[in-house]
Amino acid sequence: MPNCYFCGDPLRKGSGVMYSKKDGTVHYFCSSKCSKNSLKLKREGRRVKWTKNAREFKARQ
Numbered sequence: 001m002p003n004c005y006f007c008g009d010p011l012r013k014g015s016g017v018m019y020s021k022k023d024g025t026v027h028y029f030c031s032s033k034c035s036k037n038s039l040k041l042k043r044e045g046r047r048v049k050w051t052k053n054a055r056e057f058k059a060r061q
Helices: 032-040 052-060
Strands: 017-020 026-029
Touching: 017 032, 026 032
Parallel strands: none
Antiparallel strands: 017 026
């Protein structure tokens, strides 16, 4: 099971969006909220408070 590239939550089978870039990397997103924050707004998941990645990043510091 892949995890969301932006927030880090696991994706359920049959849900989410797979986005492939020109350089061949593949990003999985659980919702349009995550994809818009990452692709359109150019945000990093570890800097947005509501994401799982941000909570883990803050706990490491």
